[in-house]
Amino acid sequence: MGCGLGVVLAIVMVISLIGWALSFLDISSPTRQLQPVPDNVPPAGAAEVPLIDVHAPGRTSDKLDFWAAPLAEKTGIPAAAIRAYGNAELIARDAWPTCHIRWNTLAGIGWVESRHGTYSGSYFNRSHINEAGFAEPKIIGIPLDGSPGFAAIPDTDGGLLDGDTEWDRAVGPMQFIPESWKRYGRDANGDGVADPHQIDDAALGAAHLLCTNG
Known part of the structure; x- marks a missing residue:
């Protein structure tokens, strides 16, 4: 029993001495060596919106269903919202060529304002x-x-959009104030009415606001 304990203590002392000696060496553990992030590597971009004819009659966002469906499954964003954001990007690209707004920017706004409706x-x-x-x-x-x-x-707005005839309220998936909607509201679903409660229209209204205000 005593001999065995002595052997154990001797082994512990040897290990301690080795550790003490190594502490004087400049040896970095490979698990602590982190690779720096290159300065010239931008974050990953959003999935490109396929080109469709945004001047076609009817609800053009429906033409983006094949593109939006897998993105919806991957991101958890409702497919209808992704179609609206993508459609708004394409319309904005045509209407305001120098704006360069992307659908994922609109998606970020949609998430903050109403969790995509x-x-x-x-x-x-x-x-x-x-x-x-x-x-x-x-x-x-x-x-x-x-x-x-x-x-x-x-x-x-006389309560037309928000149901309140005393005070304005933010409305719709993008939470437009009625006064702002009068300036920036656009019809994007082809029904001839700019409605902030309709997500295609709301997304395009947000793009219009951002593109015309820098």
Whole structure:
């Protein structure tokens, strides 16, 4: 028993001495050597939107379904939203050639504003984008009545878009204020009406706002 304990102690001492000696050497562990990120490598770009005829009659975003479906499965973004963002990019490319806005930028805005048309403010009554591209139920923000942290914006649309005849409210998947929608709203689904509650129109409205304001 005593002899065995002595052997163990001797082994421990030898290991300790070796460790002490190695501590004086400039030897870096390979697991700690991290490769620096090259300065000239940009982040990965978004998937390219295939070209379609955005001047064709009807809802042109439907022509992007083959492209949007696998992206929706990969990213978790509703396919209707991806189609709307891609369609808006192509229309913006044609309408404002120097803008260069991409669909993933619009997707980022859509996520922040309404989780791509799925956040209504109610956990038990969440919105969704229906087959026609409209948010159901409508996504309408709180009244902009000057409460702490919020601007005071008296009604500008007679309650037409937000149902409030006293104060304006942000509306739709991209949360446009009615006054801003009057300036930037565009029809993108081919029905002749610019509607902030329709995601194709809302996405193009956001592109219009960004492209004309730098």
